[in-house]
Amino acid sequence: MAESFSPSCVLVTGGAGFIGSNFIRWLLERQPAVTVVNLDLLTYAGNLESLEDVNTAHGPSGDGRYYFVHGDIGDFDLVGKLFRGEAHETLAGGGQERTPPLVDAVIHMAAESHVDRSIMGPAIFVDTNVKGTLTLLEACRSELERSQRPLLFLHVSTDEVYGSLTASDPPFSESTPLAPNSPYSASKAGSDVLVRAYVETFDVPAIITRCSNNYGPYQFPEKLIPLMITRALRDEPLPVFGDGLNVRDWLHVEDHAEALWCVLTRGAIGEIFNIGGGVDAEARNIDIVKELLRLLEKPESLIEFVVDRPGHDRRYAMNISKIQKELGWTPNHALGDGLASTVQWYLSHRTWWERILTEAYRATGALYLADE
Numbered sequence: 001m002a003e004s005f006s007p008s009c010v011l012v013t014g015g016a017g018f019i020g021s022n023f024i025r026w027l028l029e030r031q032p033a034v035t036v037v038n039l040d041l042l043t044y045a046g047n048l049e050s051l052e053d054v055n056t057a058h059g060p061s062g063d064g065r066y067y068f069v070h071g072d073i074g075d076f077d078l079v080g081k082l083f084r085g086e087a088h089e090t091l092a093g094g095g096q097e098r099t100p101p102l103v104d105a106v107i108h109m110a111a112e113s114h115v116d117r118s119i120m121g122p123a124i125f126v127d128t129n130v131k132g133t134l135t136l137l138e139a140c141r142s143e144l145e146r147s148q149r150p151l152l153f154l155h156v157s158t159d160e161v162y163g164s165l166t167a168s169d170p171p172f173s174e175s176t177p178l179a180p181n182s183p184y185s186a187s188k189a190g191s192d193v194l195v196r197a198y199v200e201t202f203d204v205p206a207i208i209t210r211c212s213n214n215y216g217p218y219q220f221p222e223k224l225i226p227l228m229i230t231r232a233l234r235d236e237p238l239p240v241f242g243d244g245l246n247v248r249d250w251l252h253v254e255d256h257a258e259a260l261w262c263v264l265t266r267g268a269i270g271e272i273f274n275i276g277g278g279v280d281a282e283a284r285n286i287d288i289v290k291e292l293l294r295l296l297e298k299p300e301s302l303i304e305f306v307v308d309r310p311g312h313d314r315r316y317a318m319n320i321s322k323i324q325k326e327l328g329w330t331p332n333h334a335l336g337d338g339l340a341s342t343v344q345w346y347l348s349h350r351t352w353w354e355r356i357l358t359e360a361y362r363a364t365g366a367l368y369l370a371d372e
């Protein structure tokens with residue numbers, strides 16, 4: 001096992017998204033000595049309402065361990081300033097601006113993340129996921145050369161870079177060749193190999209994680225599970241691609257958060273770690289949808305099969321024995337329990353997702369942006 005690293009200030013890119021907001025909440029609760037800087041562009045997927053409780057407890061009026069900086073990972077000047085401790089946080093409605101402390105770790109999650117959107121318009125996926133990652137890596141390299149101080153880069157990637165499995169194939173391992181099938185997964189694979197190249201060529205200390213499909217609280221209702229829950233609650237048809245027999249490996253977002261911290265603090269530089277839901281995590285889309293309907297006490301007649309997504313990967317499954325053996329991490333959420341608690345969360349946070357559906361959540365971001 002690699003020597004333990006204890007970052008004191010972590011830059012999370014894309015922290016206003018689904019995984020980012022859950023990770024920031026998890027980290028600030030579990031690691032009282034850690035400060036977090038959230039750099040997010042607030043695209044359609046970025047929602048500061050997902051971090052309201054975090055901002056109250058840990059922002060400028062709380063214990064001061066949470067900073068939000070509105071900006072683009074592709075903005076080299078801004079990212080450079082952040083690394084040099086010269087950037088300012090972005091505040092809503094005025095107030096005393098603070099300068100975030102020097103970061104000693106980056107967890108890079110900012111991305112365009114929705115496969116269907118990548119089929120409709122691939123270019124922004126290359127801009128954000130490939131060029132944006134390149135800019136971050138360049139800024140990191142330049143800061144490492146300037147300051148010679150520790151700065152670890154954890155790149156959050158996806159199982160989709162491995163392509164698709166048949167029913168009888170063994171699960172993806174870290175040495176499975178990359179074979180992405182969608183513009184989204186191709187852009188993530190592009191960023192993965194760039195990260196690898198920066199380790200090999202420039203000695204940038206980086207680690208790559210590849211996780212399976214996440215689910216849990218605060219997920220934007222365009223992804224399968226929240227889409228089905230929010231539509232079923234409004235008695236709308238539930239669109240299921242093709243025959244519904246595509247298989248995914250489901251990982252609870254809080255298990256993912258813990259795994260990321262494990263890798264950041266104990267993973268060896270240059271390594272790749274698969275992260276997945278473990279035993280019983282594989283499920284067919286149609287079975288997930290039926291289970292959600294059962295939990296919501298809604299009829300299966302709401303299911304509507306629709307024309308399949310082009311290039312739709314048939315099956316993903318993750319071999320997670322490396323992270324289990326080397327870092328001692330294992331997922332804690334069984335899929336059935338995780339789905340039940342996720343349904344409960346959407347039932348008790350109706351305002352959060354209804355504001356997304358009406359786009360009212362964008363007003364919260366606008367408050368921050370108006371100040372600039």
Ligand SMILES: NC(=O)c1ccc[n+]([C@@H]2O[C@H](COP(=O)([O-])OP(=O)(O)OC[C@H]3O[C@@H](n4cnc5c(N)ncnc54)[C@H](O)[C@@H]3O)[C@@H](O)[C@H]2O)c1
Nearest residue numbers: 014016017018019041042043045046072073110111158214
């Ligand atoms: N959700 C999953 O199931 C899943 C599975 C595997 C891997 N991943 C990866 O995990 C990461 C996070 O996924 P997610 O589901 O939370 O995504 P998300 O779409 O919910 O959030 C992405 C966030 O990135 C921000 N962002 C986009 N472009 C930006 C830019 N140029 N500069 C700064 N911020 C920008 C958005 O505003 C948003 O807050 C992504 O890299 C994704 O590829 C996600």
